[in-house]
Amino acid sequence: MKDESSNGIFSFASLRRFTTSVFEHFNVPRKDAILAADVLAYSDEHGIDSHGIARLETYYDLLKIGRINPNPVISIVREKASVATVDGDNGLGLVVGPKCMQMAMKKAEEFGSGWLSVRNTNHYGAAGYYPVMALKHDLIGLSMTNTTAGVAPFLGAEKMLGTNPIAIAFPGFNEPPVLIDFASSTVSYGKVEIANRKGEEVPLGWCIDKNGNPTSDPSEMINGGALLPLGSDANGSGHKGYCLASMVDILTSVLSGANWGPFAIPFAIHVAPLEKQVGKGIGHFFGAYDIDGFRDRTEFKKEIDEWIVTMRNTKPQPGAEKVLIPGDPERIAYQKRIIEGIPVDKEVLKSLRIIAEETGIELAQNS
Amino acid sequence: MKDESSNGIFSFASLRRFTTSVFEHFNVPRKDAILAADVLAYSDEHGIDSHGIARLETYYDLLKIGRINPNPVISIVREKASVATVDGDNGLGLVVGPKCMQMAMKKAEEFGSGWLSVRNTNHYGAAGYYPVMALKHDLIGLSMTNTTAGVAPFLGAEKMLGTNPIAIAFPGFNEPPVLIDFASSTVSYGKVEIANRKGEEVPLGWCIDKNGNPTSDPSEMINGGALLPLGSDANGSGHKGYCLASMVDILTSVLSGANWGPFAIPFAIHVAPLEKQVGKGIGHFFGAYDIDGFRDRTEFKKEIDEWIVTMRNTKPQPGAEKVLIPGDPERIAYQKRIIEGIPVDKEVLKSLRIIAEETGIELAQNS
Numbered sequence: 246m247k248d249e250s251s252n253g254i255f256s257f258a259s260l261r262r263f264t265t266s267v268f269e270h271f272n273v274p275r276k277d278a279i280l281a282a283d284v285l286a287y288s289d290e291h292g293i294d295s296h297g298i299a300r301l302e303t304y305y306d307l308l309k310i311g312r313i314n315p316n317p318v319i320s321i322v323r324e325k326a327s328v329a330t331v332d333g334d335n336g337l338g339l340v341v342g343p344k345c346m347q348m349a350m351k352k353a354e355e356f357g358s359g360w361l362s363v364r365n366t367n368h369y370g371a372a373g374y375y376p377v378m379a380l381k382h383d384l385i386g387l388s389m390t391n392t393t394a395g396v397a398p399f400l401g402a403e404k405m406l407g408t409n410p411i412a413i414a415f416p417g418f419n420e421p422p423v424l425i426d427f428a429s430s431t432v433s434y435g436k437v438e439i440a441n442r443k444g445e446e447v448p449l450g451w452c453i454d455k456n457g458n459p460t461s462d463p464s465e466m467i468n469g470g471a472l473l474p475l476g477s478d479a480n481g482s483g484h485k486g487y488c489l490a491s492m493v494d495i496l497t498s499v500l501s502g503a504n505w506g507p508f509a510i511p512f513a514i515h516v517a518p519l520e521k522q523v524g525k526g527i528g529h530f531f532g533a534y535d536i537d538g539f540r541d542r543t544e545f546k547k548e549i550d551e552w553i554v555t556m557r558n559t560k561p562q563p564g565a566e567k568v569l570i571p572g573d574p575e576r577i578a579y580q581k582r583i584i585e586g587i588p589v590d591k592e593v594l595k596s597l598r599i600i601a602e603e604t605g606i607e608l609a610q611n612s
Numbered sequence: 613m614k615d616e617s618s619n620g621i622f623s624f625a626s627l628r629r630f631t632t633s634v635f636e637h638f639n640v641p642r643k644d645a646i647l648a649a650d651v652l653a654y655s656d657e658h659g660i661d662s663h664g665i666a667r668l669e670t671y672y673d674l675l676k677i678g679r680i681n682p683n684p685v686i687s688i689v690r691e692k693a694s695v696a697t698v699d700g701d702n703g704l705g706l707v708v709g710p711k712c713m714q715m716a717m718k719k720a721e722e723f724g725s726g727w728l729s730v731r732n733t734n735h736y737g738a739a740g741y742y743p744v745m746a747l748k749h750d751l752i753g754l755s756m757t758n759t760t761a762g763v764a765p766f767l768g769a770e771k772m773l774g775t776n777p778i779a780i781a782f783p784g785f786n787e788p789p790v791l792i793d794f795a796s797s798t799v800s801y802g803k804v805e806i807a808n809r810k811g812e813e814v815p816l817g818w819c820i821d822k823n824g825n826p827t828s829d830p831s832e833m834i835n836g837g838a839l840l841p842l843g844s845d846a847n848g849s850g851h852k853g854y855c856l857a858s859m860v861d862i863l864t865s866v867l868s869g870a871n872w873g874p875f876a877i878p879f880a881i882h883v884a885p886l887e888k889q890v891g892k893g894i895g896h897f898f899g900a901y902d903i904d905g906f907r908d909r910t911e912f913k914k915e916i917d918e919w920i921v922t923m924r925n926t927k928p929q930p931g932a933e934k935v936l937i938p939g940d941p942e943r944i945a946y947q948k949r950i951i952e953g954i955p956v957d958k959e960v961l962k963s964l965r966i967i968a969e970e971t972g973i974e975l976a977q978n979s
Binding site: 323324325326327328329330355356357358360362385397398399400401402403405413415423425427428429431432448450451453456457458475476477480481482484485486487488489491492494495499500501502505506507523534535536537538539540545548549551552555556559560561562563565567568569571 | 696729772780782825890901919
């Protein structure tokens with residue numbers, strides 16, 4: 246038995262083992278449990294702390310009260326060659342997501358591209374996980390999801406859209422891939438929450454208060470306010486972030502028949518499901534392109550290398566060290582964590598200990 | 613003969629007629645000239661003043677010195693079911709673009725979706741024109757293009773990427789379509805140029821000077837500085853705009869074999885073509901989805917109506933009148949201009965008069 250008061254650093258394997266066991270505890274089939282744990286581990290191992298083990302408590306809570314189906318039967322609702330709509334049978338997004346991404350990749354191999362709009366699903370972890378799956382097959386992969394409403398439309402004073410992320414990746418040859426993964430809000434809810442916990446102010450442009458006025462007090466966003474879309478305000482072209490969030494919302498949820506906009510199912514135990522539903526679950530959207538349908542894939546990958554080298558050689562702004570390539574922050578975190586392990590926040594650790602106690606699953610830091 | 617000192621308001625038909633004749637003057641086939649004029653007219657008639665008749669001078673200059681091919685043979689370089697790469701034979705983007713969008717739409721009708729990456733092409737007008745083409749066939753349409761480098765990557769001090777726009781549209785049933793069309797920079801070059809002409813300051817976050825420092829003096833951007841990507845800086849999440857611009861650059865130009873990033877062919881007569889080329893021309897990317905492949909199209913369109921009504925009913929921020937739907941600004945401009953005509957800026961009018969004089973084409977304001 247490990248010392249419970251130890252430093253909160255976990256090895257990759259230990260966290261994966263724990264997470265897998267937690268999903269299995271709710272009768273998620275072993276293969277699916279390993280898959281779901283892999284999606285969460287992707288975040289923790291690549292420094293995306295908001296989307297990994299920190300969310301296990303919520304998955305746990307929702308499975309416990311039966312709000313998520315541990316053993317979904319995923320079905321195609323409608324299909325036409327390169328496109329399809331899939332019903333996720335209210336399964337874990339962490340299981341429905343990878344299976345649908347696989348289907349999109351298969352279509353890409355057959356038809357040059359593949360597109361899946363997915364309804365009746367749940368939170369799917371980090372959007373970047375899915376294009377990384379495609380990279381392993383030398384495909385260009387894309388994923389989007391809608392999420393619980395937390396963002397105001399441009400000029401709006403209330404939460405109507407999720408932080409709706411978009412991710413896409415392009416393989417390099419000798420260079421690493423260009424991996425794009427970002428939310429369409431200026432910042433994540435988590436970033437404002439952390440500032441609030443620390444009692445710090447946030448920059449103007451991140452959020453508004455319950456009346457729709459700009460605020461630098463994070464508690465005012467949390468108490469009935471909203472996040473702002475990428476671009477924030479008129480000077481920053483906040484209408485563009487609103488456009489991006491709208492695109493993601495429509496492709497993931499209006500197209501599939503999921504709950505869109507303010508009706509997106511909250512990913513939280515303490516929030517009751519909304520009374521009005523306009524569809525089933527939340528929505529994802531997955532895509533893949535067969536590079537060979539456009540251009541010899543080796544030629545493409547070598548040119549991506551040249552693109553990367555060119556961008557890296559940009560003269561940096563005064564005070565900045567260098568220009569990064571999308572995906573660098575994740576790679577830097579991975580290199581560090583694979584050696585040093587994954588630092589788990591105190592509050593998150595507390596939640597894991599409760600889960601361990603309730604389920605009897607051993608929480609080892611280095612096993 | 614009209615009074616040359618008149619108010620500069622043109623009827624829709626007059627501008628279209630003039631533009632068509634100018635293209636025909638360079639032996640652009642009549643059908644193509646009408647098409648190219650239609651693309652430019654879309655901008656003028658919908659209030660996108662930066663992308664319509666204001667650019668005619670540049671197309672004129674480039675055709676005059678033979679830098680654009682007036683009668684291109686567009687060819688498929690590579691193809692696989694739903695995807696293809698096309699060579700635009702250095703034609704007008706205003707002609708290559710619509711023809712490629714048609715090909716993407718045809719593929720969507722056959723394979724559920726259609727995707728064209730296009731190289732060896734030129735400036736294609738407003739990105740929003742192309743998804744609007746798809747709307748007429750009840751398809752979801754998408755377009756992107758790379759453009760002359762004018763934007764710094766996040767934390768970079770020099771121009772490495774274009775303003776690389778993205779456009780996508782979704783049809784409504786009784787409501788108008790959701791029409792998204794925006795550049796991935798915080799603002800356009802034109803917006804900073806206008807401020808410079810008026811001697812006005814611009815907000816911090818729009819641009820940097822030649823050393824990479826933030827500036828509110830538009831002349832400092834124009835003299836060797838750069839625009840900033842959507843999000844502007846670290847507080848505004850400028851890395852997200854950089855990600856968007858990168859995505860557009862790679863899909864349009866690395867995938868097709870066009871000139872990407874800093875190598876994009878300048879759309880200007882006074883800028884010599886760059887010595888180094890990494891591909892052919894600039895690049896576009898077009899896409900289309902058959903809605904019926906995902907969901908009954910009438911059901912989808914009715915749900916888009918509900919989405920629109922829901923977003924319109926968002927409580928507005930203090931001081932804001934209401935929340936708009938993407939596409940509303942273009943629709944508002946159209947309603948006004950179809951009655952009042954198109955106001956043409958003094959400088960633009962001067963350029964049109966020079967063209968009229970050089971070509972002998974009559975420049976009538978209301979014919």
